[in-house]
Amino acid sequence: MGHHCCSKQKVKRGLWSPEEDEKLVRHITSYGHGCWSSVPKLAGLQRCGKSCRLRWINYLRPDLKRGSFNEQEERTIIDVHRILGNRWAQIAKHLPGRTDNEVKNFWNSCIKKKLIAQGLDPNTHNLLSLSSSTNKRSISSTSASSHQQPFTVDTTAAAAAPVVSAAASLHGQFNSAAAVLNESSCIDWAAVTQQLLALGQESEQQQQQQRQHEAAAACVYKYKADDDEDEVVLSSTGGDQQLQQELFDATCHFDFPFLDSAFIAPQGFNPMVMDDALAWDIVN
DNA sequence: AATCAGTGCAACCGCTTGGTT
DNA sequence: AAACCAAGCGGTTGCACTGAT
Numbered sequence: 001m002g003h004h005c006c007s008k009q010k011v012k013r014g015l016w017s018p019e020e021d022e023k024l025v026r027h028i029t030s031y032g033h034g035c036w037s038s039v040p041k042l043a044g045l046q047r048c049g050k051s052c053r054l055r056w057i058n059y060l061r062p063d064l065k066r067g068s069f070n071e072q073e074e075r076t077i078i079d080v081h082r083i084l085g086n087r088w089a090q091i092a093k094h095l096p097g098r099t100d101n102e103v104k105n106f107w108n109s110c111i112k113k114k115l116i117a118q119g120l121d122p123n124t125h126n127l128l129s130l131s132s133s134t135n136k137r138s139i140s141s142t143s144a145s146s147h148q149q150p151f152t153v154d155t156t157a158a159a160a161a162p163v164v165s166a167a168a169s170l171h172g173q174f175n176s177a178a179a180v181l182n183e184s185s186c187i188d189w190a191a192v193t194q195q196l197l198a199l200g201q202e203s204e205q206q207q208q209q210q211r212q213h214e215a216a217a218a219c220v221y222k223y224k225a226d227d228d229e230d231e232v233v234l235s236s237t238g239g240d241q242q243l244q245q246e247l248f249d250a251t252c253h254f255d256f257p258f259l260d261s262a263f264i265a266p267q268g269f270n271p272m273v274m275d276d277a278l279a280w281d282i283v284n
Numbered sequence: 285a286a287t288c289a290g291t292g293c294a295a296c297c298g299c300t301t302g303g304t305t
Numbered sequence: 306a307a308a309c310c311a312a313g314c315g316g317t318t319g320c321a322c323t324g325a326t
Binding site: 013016050051059101102108109 | 291292293295297
Binding site: 286287288289290291292293294295296297298299300301302303304305 | 322
């Protein structure tokens with residue numbers, strides 16, 4: 001089966017020669033690529049337009065950074081992958097000079113193995129032992145990303161340490177939520193919070209938390225990012241505004257470095273169970 | 285020296301998306 | 306609404322290279 005995009009022409013395939021590279025670079029730097037399907041003819045190449053485009057994007061573009069990935073880049077890939085999954089093009093946008101193909105190859109050949117060696121599931125970024133646990137109960141699943149596991153709660157842990165469990169569960173849910181934020185979906189955090197509370201036994205401390213949850217549930221957190229600065233803005237739909245402001249001040253120090261367009265956190269998004277360390281862990 | 289397995293990277297394939305007619 | 310096309314994307318393949326035997 002030949003190329004559907006250029007089946008009428010005899011095209012060369014396989015590795016590019018330096019001469020072909022030179023022709024393509026010369027053509028694009030002089031005239032731009034325009035319509036890729038016309039590039040091979042105009043540049044004097046016996047390649048299909050798709051092949052030219054790929055060669056340019058992945059190898060010949062002047063702004064590409066060559067060489068191996070540094071530690072910072074590796075960290076970024078892992079962090080963004082945790083949130084976005086295998087969306088290599090999206091991930092590559094956070095790595096100037098790197099292509100989606102390069103990131104994907106680096107992930108498959110290197111990072112994946114490192115994570116497995118660390119006992120982490122490269123798909124979910126959870127501990128492998130936890131990923132295979134059977135003592136879990138699914139309470140919600142809103143993920144639109146196939147790599148994400150349904151939101152689960154370890155009920156044993158919940159009984160022993162509900163707050164920790166809730167935080168851990170929210171952590172998992174946040175990952176799912178983050179994976180779909182770009183599609184402008186909203187997570188029903190108020191419902192999640194209610195279910196979390198139902199799992200644990202009510203205590204005085206939890207009642208205090210309940211009040212905080214309710215206050216936080218009336219908050220709308222707006223995150224905006226632009227070239228100059230990122231900011232999270234609080235607005236309220238009612239309730240104890242002083243408590244809301246305290247919650248906001250106490251929990252919204254963190255950034256959302258992987259969201260390059262503004263989003264509005266869903267009503268009921270509750271940072272109360274997150275401290276800065278967890279928030280940092282979530283978004284990084 | 286020859287062979288083989290493992291690895292990394294470049295390129296390809298097929299599908300999806302978005303725009304145009 | 307349907308058909309078509311170009312571009313974008315992620316998964317997969319092919320091949321050169323390297324190290325072990």
